[in-house]
Amino acid sequence: MQSSDKHDIGQALATLRARIGRLEERYDRPAGSVDLLAVSKTMPVDAVQAAVKAGQRAFGENHLQDARSKIEALAAAEKIAGEPPLSWHFIGDIQSNKTRxxxxxxxxxxxxxxxxxxxxxSEQRASELAPLCVCIEVNISGEPTKAGVAPKEVESLAEIVLSLPGLRLRGLMAIPQPAPDMASARLAFRQLRDLLDDLNAKGFDLDTLSMGMSGDLEAAIAEGATIVRIGTAIFGRRHR
Incomplete structure (x- = not known):
């Protein structure tokens, strides 16, 4: 279970899952409450195949053409007996001509x-498919070059998304700016959690906080992350 640079993906996944389990316990989170999204963007098909063999089922991509080749190549993995189907998550900026x-x-x-x-x-989601699960991306740190809506705009966009039949609004996502310490990192993630709590208090019934990456997953889990998006800690250093 190794990628082309001999990084042991299976061992990395086992180590990461154990760490997530310890963090769930440390921060009084229910066991299994944090889902692991393997960020496979820029990684070759064989690296994703190694992760699948090690039991990983959810993958994050941000480039449509690269993702499509992996989805097609791994279609056979959908049929592994006793395993849930692979789940593909788009995590990058979306151009209008790519939505279909x-x-x-x-x-x-x-x-x-x-x-x-x-x-x-919503309009382009085929009716025979389940509604597309979506998160609203929030520019929680107010960075001028970063995508996402301002916190004050989240509720109005959430109301619109909730009304669209081809979508199922699940929650919020953010990529805060790098923090100098654990306390600062937790503060940014707490702001996103507070936004989710405010929406739920108004009846939105959301269940997902997509936050935390390889460098800050402890702070994210401490503040309620339900999906952590991990790339480097699974696949090793990216080559492009």
Whole structure:
């Protein structure tokens, strides 16, 4: 279970799952309450295959063409007896001319930041498919170059997304700016959790906080992450 640079993906996954379990216990989270999304963007098919063999079923991609080749190559993995199907999550910026293929190929989208994109995804989701699970991306740190809506705009976009039949609004996603210490990292994630709590208090019934990556997953889990998006800690250093 190794990628082309001999990084042991199976061992890395086992180590990471054990760490997540310890963090769930440390921060009084229910066992199994944090789902692991393997960020396979830029990684070759054989690396994803190694992760599948090690039991990983959910993968995150941000480039449509690269993702499509992996989805097609791994179609046979969908039929592994006794295992849930692979789940493909789009986690990058979305161009209008890519929405049709994203709506057709993915199970989740974590990066809804515009009404136009949400409407296109809903309209282009085939009726025979389950509604596309989506998260609203929040620019929680207010960075001018980062995608996502401002915290004050989240509720209005959530109301629109909730009304779209081809989508199922699950929660919020954020990528805070790098923090100098654990306390600062926790504060940013707490702000996202508070936004989710506010929406739920208004009847939105959301269940997902997509936050935390290889460098800050402890802070994210401490503040309620339900999906952590991990790439480097699973696949090793990226080559492009």
């Amino acid at each position: 293929e994203i709506a057709a190929s993915f199970d989740w989208v974590h990066s809804i930041g515009r009404e136009k994109i949400a409407r296109r995804l």
